[in-house]
Amino acid sequence: AQTVTQSQPEMSVQEAETVTLSCTYDTSESDYYLFWYKQPPSRQMILVIRQEAYKQQNATENRFSVNFQKAAKSFSLKISDSQLGDAAMYFCAYSGGSNYKLTFGKGTLLTVNP
Amino acid sequence: AAGVIQSPRHLIKEKRETATLKCYPIPRHDTVYWYQQGPGQDPQFLISFYEKMQSDKGSIPDRFSAQQFSDYHSELNMSSLELGDSALYFCASSLGMDRDYEQYFGPGTRLTVT
Numbered sequence: 001a002q003t004v005t006q007s008q009p010e011m012s013v014q015e016a017e018t019v020t021l022s023c024t025y026d027t028s029e030s031d032y033y034l035f036w037y038k039q040p041p042s043r044q045m046i047l048v049i050r051q052e053a054y055k056q057q058n059a060t061e062n063r064f065s066v067n068f069q070k071a072a073k074s075f076s077l078k079i080s081d082s083q084l085g086d087a088a089m090y091f092c093a094y095s096g097g098s099n100y101k102l103t104f105g106k107g108t109l110l111t112v113n114p
Numbered sequence: 115a116a117g118v119i120q121s122p123r124h125l126i127k128e129k130r131e132t133a134t135l136k137c138y139p140i141p142r143h144d145t146v147y148w149y150q151q152g153p154g155q156d157p158q159f160l161i162s163f164y165e166k167m168q169s170d171k172g173s174i175p176d177r178f179s180a181q182q183f184s185d186y187h188s189e190l191n192m193s194s195l196e197l198g199d200s201a202l203y204f205c206a207s208s209l210g211m212d213r214d215y216e217q218y219f220g221p222g223t224r225l226t227v228t
Contacts, residue, residue, distance in 0.1 A: 033213045043202055045157070045219035052213075091156055095213050101147060101170055102217065104156040 023092030032096025139207030
């Protein structure tokens with residue numbers, strides 16, 4: 001079974017600085033996607049960024065970028081120029097093989113300090 | 115832009131009662147996923163439908179059933195409710211059964227079982 005591991009239950013960053021959230025996964029599939037979702041206090045699930053496994057280039061969305069290391073099965077999220085609105089729970093998620101469901105990690109609670 | 119609609123947003127039930135959660139996907143979306151997020155937990159996949167047929171099944175209790183109707187809305191029926199069923203239930207919809215298509219999450223239904 002596919003598993004997603006987030007080893008940092010909590011992280012904090014100063015406003016305007018950079019923070020990296022870690023995620024590792026385990027799969028035997030060759031066709032899969034990886035995602036980072038943000039869940040603010042409103043509990044809404046918001047897609048931040050996604051990466052197709054077959055693409056070597058790391059995905060980037062404005063201040064958010066990933067470091068995808070396929071061989072190491074690592075998928076970290078870097079948030080640059082952190083803003084107060086970035087404070088939220090961040091979930092790493094996987095979807096692969098014949099399954100289209102999302103499998104989530106346990107989450108990392110990010111605090112942004114002013 | 116239209117989003118996924120879930121109703122009700124909040125629901126309070128007593129043990130052994132039944133509950134029905136409804137999900138209205140984004141127009142033209144034919145795929146629906148249901149997830150359960152317990153307090154302090156990551157979302158867990160329950161069940162999914164594509165073109166009104168069940169496409170995948172996760173850790174959904176036998177007390178729960180779900181279906182997708184001709185207008186693509188979906189309902190999750192929960193019977194003999196237990197305290198442990200208290201959770202946030204998300205519905206997500208996508209344009210098709212393909213990882214290229216993003217899963218858009220609804221705001222969730224918060225179910226409290228007393």
